[in-house]
Amino acid sequence: MAMTEEARAGTGQHGRITARERQRNPWLGQSVITGFAGAAIGYLLGHLFGNIIASNYAVVKASGVNNVSICLGLALGTLGWLAGLGAFNYAVAKILGYEPAKEEETTGWQRYFKMTLDHKVVGLQYLIAVLGFFFTAGLFAEAFRTELLSPYSHFIGPDVYLQLVSEHGTMMMMMATSLVVGPFGNYLVPLMIGARGMAFPRLEATSLWLFVAGYMVILTAPVYGGFNTGWTAYAPLQTEARGGMDSYLIGFGVVGLGMILNGFNQIVTITNLRAPGMRWTRLPIFVWAMLTTGFLLTLATPVLFVGAYLGVLDRTAQTSFYVNAHGGSSYLWENLFWFFGHPEVYIMALPGFGLVGEMLTVFSRKPLFAYKVAAAGMIGVALLSFFVWQHHLFQSGINPDMRPLFMLDTELISIPTGFIYLVGMGTLWRGRIRFTLPMMFSLAMYFNFLIGGITGVYLSDVPVNVTVHGSFFVLAHFHYTIMGGLVFAFFGAVYYYMPRVTGHMLNETLGKIHFWMMFVFFNLTFFPLLIVGFLGMPRRVFEYAPRLQGLNAFATVADYLLGLSFVVFVANFIWSMWIDPKPAPHNPWQSRGIEWQLPDPVPFHNFDRLPLILSDPYHYGEEDPLPVADFRGGGALAALAEAGVAPFDAYAGRPEIAHPASHISDPGREV
């Protein structure tokens, strides 16, 4: 069979297999099955090479652990996974000068197990992946909270306890960085800006499958003895840890690469693929959140990647970056880690604020209060977040004279954060509030974040920080911001956007049970832990003062019930999507967002004609507001004519031809 140029290029979806053949058997071609096969082959090869290279090393003979083979196995396993899925097909074809085939529309549930270039499919794949991450790490939390039921009798013992705590923290942090950007960023951003897809769809798909690979890599840690360092993996514990630390370092590197690609794609897409008329001042606030988060992902994560890479070298090539005795410094890791680690807090916070910003306006039927302040606040938070990492080192490795500076700029960041918070409050003020499920989650997010934010301001002060450093107070603080903030916003958005994504509403009764259980038991779990921490209980210990048993047992029982709330959610999801699916009405929340104006289901390329954006989507409660967009098109010609792009410049000032673009005086995106 003669191959066309496009067929040769291949994308993992195309290659030699024709559309008709694929229609007959959707499992033909590359999918997670070939991905797993590739991962197994890569892992075995890496392990073999590692044994050939390093089995005679003195350190390997002495310890019985070959870190080289573990690291090579995990790294080549990841490459094999991507190769099996088809991530490299196009890259290889490019060497011969071929360009990719155009993505065909695929149907059937099998597409969710393949590498696809449809941003809507990728968004849904990401949703399942982040939920898998979240629930796995959550189960670890249930186990170690059980250990903390009693300071006397032990359920799992100190070693397993520390391994579980470390796995839980690491997985949650990995997951939370992509919790919103992955599913909602990829699904919604092109729809919200009037684009037909992401700028680099292959990178988008690769970022997803790297995320999944990171999940598998970090879960290999217990096989290699786990790691007892907590999610921060401070040196020298890192250098001395068992083989599970290799899974941590490689896993963070793999997830980090995916985060970089995802952020990169968001920025390029938002900057360049906005529809005609989509000025910066008309961007939905969620898109502003994705843009600022994108910059944090692309600029902070490379430093984590370098930190993990140097750690791998210390453990395999016997360098001494973090080994004080050989000219290295354990503080080097702390600095590299927190240079990423603190912006990461805002990588997790900003998307949550973006989501609730969208929901608050819809359910209070009011324009977003002080829209420009919200966008400016997000930019301010993103900028300042690069200058505060040293507050994590107040107790270690910092020149004491530097403390006031970092205390001050940490406090400064609460100002733009406060702007964003007050924008939410201003939007609610005198609104016609509808207490729907997404709105309830949004309001709960503001309640929780207030506690998380205020305790954060206290923690930025050196005297308080010194007092409660490394205690459960810190732990409860960041759970209030991340789980209380981001995770609540995420679940609110799941209830809000499921009708758009799947065409089905989630069951409201089960949803309300989920909400109330999650809200009440989240607070009953973590508020006592604030007190426990203030009373002096340190983190990452499996035994504690007997006088704290009451509060700990209370928190543990509440945590079980918190876990149960997610069982309700999963049951609701399965019930509403597969067992008793109820078709959702079109635009059930009466939103003005462009993403809700599209037909059900959203067409493969989103828009038949590029929409002409006429206003921002927040003109709720106004009499006869301007439509958000004109979907008949006409904007491209007007934008090109206004921008003087030949030969379309001949139409400048001729609205009768460039119908209906005479509305716009500003082409929006510069062309």
Next chain:
Amino acid sequence: MAVDPQMMDPEALEAEAEAEYDLLGVEGSFWTATRLLIGIVTFVWAGVAFAYFYLRESDTHALWRPHGVTPPTLLGTLIALCVVAGAAVAVYGKYTLLDGRQVDWGFAAWLTTALGLVAAGLQIWELTRLSFLPGLSGYTSVFIGYAPLNVAFILGGTYWMETTVARAMRLRGRLATTGGAGASPLPDARLLRANVDGVTYFWVYMALIVATFWALFYVL
């Protein structure tokens, strides 16, 4: 554009305008992506440079750099020269392409590709010629950390250049009648030029990086 838009019906005109608008978006995406990629890579190198200066200033146990420890200077200098020469040739090639001399550009691009491969090969070879163990000191650790990253980014730039010139060769016939890759208004040619601009920019950036680290490791 092949057809005079003044002669089109409004539907076809709008479709043509949308195609142009989309194409401008893709060209813009290349521009943004290149600059952003450089930003990302800069933060990777900044991490390495931070390690260099942090360990140098800390000088833990006076083990930053024992006397006489240095990687092979000749090899290191050759690597840097290859990358700088590759960048210079890439810049020259870009301007010849815009001048309409596609053959000259093709030669320059292949030469840059070859120089990239040589530089990466020399960097790998240098790692086998070291007279010190990786964990001897802070300096030796940073050098061992730097070298594989240097190989990776040089190979990345080389791959980008090779795929661009391979694409140009495949398009040569198609673009010949419309002014060639340097002047053709066809979308393929415009995207190729955007790619050439991006890869040239990246090579110049890499030359600056390699020169900077050459100074850190071999001069300071």
